[in-house]
Amino acid sequence: MAVFDIISVIYTLYIFYMYLFIGEAFKTDLILENPLWVILAVILSFIRELSEQKLDLTRTYFNPAQIFILSFLTIIFIGALLLMLPKATQNGISFIDALFTSTSAVCVTGLIVVDTATYFTTFGQSIILFLIQIGGLGILTFANYFSYFFKGGSTYENQLTLGEMTNSQKVGDVFSTLKNIIIITAIVELIAAMLIFFTLNKTLIEKLSDRIFFSIFHAISAFCNAGFSTLSNSIYESGFRFNYTMQLIIIVTFVLGGLGFPIVVNIIKFLKHKTVNLFLFSSNSKIYKPWVLNINSRITLVTTFTLTVVAFAAFFILEYHNTLAQHSLYGKVVTALFGAATPRTAGFNSIDMNALAFPTVMATFLLMWIGASPASTGGGIKTSTFAIATLNIFSLAKGKQRIEVFRREIADISVKRAFATIALSLIVIGSGIALITIFDPRKSLLNIAFESFSAYSTVGLSLGITSSLSSASKLIVIAIMFIGRVSMLSIIVALFKKVKHKNYRYPSEEITIN
Numbered sequence: 189m190a191v192f193d194i195i196s197v198i199y200t201l202y203i204f205y206m207y208l209f210i211g212e213a214f215k216t217d218l219i220l221e222n223p224l225w226v227i228l229a230v231i232l233s234f235i236r237e238l239s240e241q242k243l244d245l246t247r248t249y250f251n252p253a254q255i256f257i258l259s260f261l262t263i264i265f266i267g268a269l270l271l272m273l274p275k276a277t278q279n280g281i282s283f284i285d286a287l288f289t290s291t292s293a294v295c296v297t298g299l300i301v302v303d304t305a306t307y308f309t310t311f312g313q314s315i316i317l318f319l320i321q322i323g324g325l326g327i328l329t330f331a332n333y334f335s336y337f338f339k340g341g342s343t344y345e346n347q348l349t350l351g352e353m354t355n356s357q358k359v360g361d362v363f364s365t366l367k368n369i370i371i372i373t374a375i376v377e378l379i380a381a382m383l384i385f386f387t388l389n390k391t392l393i394e395k396l397s398d399r400i401f402f403s404i405f406h407a408i409s410a411f412c413n414a415g416f417s418t419l420s421n422s423i424y425e426s427g428f429r430f431n432y433t434m435q436l437i438i439i440v441t442f443v444l445g446g447l448g449f450p451i452v453v454n455i456i457k458f459l460k461h462k463t464v465n466l467f468l469f470s471s472n473s474k475i476y477k478p479w480v481l482n483i484n485s486r487i488t489l490v491t492t493f494t495l496t497v498v499a500f501a502a503f504f505i506l507e508y509h510n511t512l513a514q515h516s517l518y519g520k521v522v523t524a525l526f527g528a529a530t531p532r533t534a535g536f537n538s539i540d541m542n543a544l545a546f547p548t549v550m551a552t553f554l555l556m557w558i559g560a561s562p563a564s565t566g567g568g569i570k571t572s573t574f575a576i577a578t579l580n581i582f583s584l585a586k587g588k589q590r591i592e593v594f595r596r597e598i599a600d601i602s603v604k605r606a607f608a609t610i611a612l613s614l615i616v617i618g619s620g621i622a623l624i625t626i627f628d629p630r631k632s633l634l635n636i637a638f639e640s641f642s643a644y645s646t647v648g649l650s651l652g653i654t655s656s657l658s659s660a661s662k663l664i665v666i667a668i669m670f671i672g673r674v675s676m677l678s679i680i681v682a683l684f685k686k687v688k689h690k691n692y693r694y695p696s697e698e699i700t701i702n
Contacts, residue, residue: 254682257674260323264294264670267319276312284659289316291666294323295673296565298415298535298648299639301655301662305420310401313418317405323673324412324445324565325373369449373411380441381407387434392427410441413566415535415648423526423538430515432522435538439526442534446560447488454485483596484572488561491571499528499555506548511539531555533566535648542652549638552649557613559645567646567672569613576606605677612676617644620668627660628653639665644672 267290272281281289285301292299293316304313385403393399402418409416419425423435444452458481504512504524511527512520526538531552544552559568576591576598583591591598620640625633635651642649643665657665671679 256678257682260294260670260674263319263322264290267294267315270315271308271312273311275309276315277308278306281307284662288662288666290319291669292648293319293414293416295646295669296320296324296412296414296533296567297643297646297669297673298409299643299650299654299665299669300416301657303420304416305418313401313405316416317408320412320414320416321408324408324414325369368453372449372452376441376444377404377407377411380410380437383437384434387431387437389427389431406438407441410438410534410536411445411565413442413445413533413535413560413564413646415530417536423536424540429538430519432519435522435526438534438536439529442536443492443529446533446564446566447492448561448564450563451485451488451561454480454482455489458485483594484562486594487575488571491575492561495532495555495558495571496525496528499531499551500525502551503527503548506545506551507539510545511543528555531647531649532558533560533568533645533647535642535646537649541649549634549651553638553641556641556645556647556649557617559647567644569609569645573606573609576603577610580606609675609677612680613644616668616671616676617641620644620664623664624657624661627658627664631657640668643668646672 264287268283268287270276271286271289272283274280281302288299288301291297302308304316308316381403384406385399388399388402390399393402405416405418408414415422417423419428423429423431423438428434447455461480504520507524507527508520512523515523523538526536527548530536530538532555557568558574559570560566561571579591579593579598580603583589591603617640620643621633621637624631624636624640628636631653632651635653638649638651639653639657641647646669654665
């Protein structure tokens with residue numbers, strides 16, 4: 189290991205020196221000609237060195253929520269500094285724009301103040317890609333899993349702390365959860381990249397290395413629900429807007445990323461269970477497992493499916509003679525499906541956003557606000573929160589005191605968290621809209637509101653005002669993106685000290701409402 193460490197450090201320093209300072213002379217090296225391999229070597233060396241560090245989460249003054257937030261802040265500022273390197277951009281970039289881009293990448297939002305395709309070099313785009321990947325899954329996921337991988341174990345206290353971060357039900361499941369996250373991510377992104385590669389038109393992207401990079405970039409950006417693209421007009425770019433096969437691949441990729449890792453793992457277990465029983469012909473030999481598909485998965489899948497179907501129907505009808513007019517019937521179906529799914533934090537656009545009908549824009553507001561599912565790479569208030577709020581309305585209408593679904597009762601703490609999340613999201617978005625209108629009073633209120641909803645839900649869709657915002661407004665959008673990614677509830681938990689359990693209860697009183 190010591191020899192490997194020495195080689196890693198020397199090689200990393202060599203790469204940084206040669207690539208950042210020597211420049212053209214370095215590119216003549218045939219072995220290291222493609223900068224993608226150089227960056228990959230640096231990233232792997234960085235992971236290897238980081239993993240060897242002793243990480244004891246119990247020897248800090250921070251609780252899990254604070255560590256989670258600080259990890260995002262740290263990688264955002266490091267990312268901003270990396271994007272300011274001379275080799276990262278064509279003609280340099282200001283700190284505020286670098287910070288905005290880094291925040292948008294780490295928070296997997298996709299809002300941009302400069303054109304990713306033309307403003308950044310391949311090196312700069314690779315930095316953005318790295319920030320998207322590490323932001324989508326979390327820096328602590330990488331650091332702790334690879335630390336466990338290289339060292340072969342972890343302390344019990346670390347597992348307790350990580351259990352709170354990964355929402356693991358059992359302490360022993362912490363690193364199996366981290367392993368599942370890494371494996372699922374690698375498999376989905378690899379398959380998506382391969383499929384995207386085979387759909388590309390060689391006349392549009394001539395060089396093989398460029399097609400490979402394009403495929404990898406969009407696969408990672410899609411799975412992480414980031415919405416970044418190396419195309420100036422995203423999927424609406426001429427030559428790509430009619431590539432329906434690629435659009436379907438991207439849809440499946442960002443939907444899988446938006447479902448959440450626990451849901452995907454649970455679906456895999458369910459499919460495995462059904463497959464095993466399918467080949468067991470005798471009824472006596474069949475395995476009976478009640479609730480293989482747990483209530484979280486059921487609520488998430490039903491809500492996701494319902495929202496997608498309703499949004500697809502609305503988009504198809506409202507935009508049939510508008511933005512969908514240029515497409516064939518099959519193209520209209522695919523583009524409408526893309527337009528219905530992407531507002532729920534994916535951020536890619538295959539149509540002209542400024543040409544959308546007003547009712548479609550309002551429907552997009554709702555879809556962006558709801559967002560993806562819990563423990564996923566997406567943002568928003570989450571599908572489970574929306575589902576609980578909806579079920580609570582029906583329960584009250586029926587005169588029930590409990591929320592019951594799928595023969596289960598929803599815990600009171602889940603209901604409290606859901607409504608706290610809804611209230612806090614509206615406070616953050618409303619405050620952001622009010623502040624931006626102060627610093628950019630000439631901007632349309634609709635455009636500002638769209639930008640704020642998109643930033644909070646880490647969507648990345650825009651009506652075209654992002655790059656023209658003032659520096660103060662950009663800072664506000666940065667704050668909204670960050671709060672939306674880590675959630676306001678996590679920030680409040682990080683700020684307030686938990687009170688000890690009290691063995692008493694005050695008399696209850698009903699408050700007059702409505």
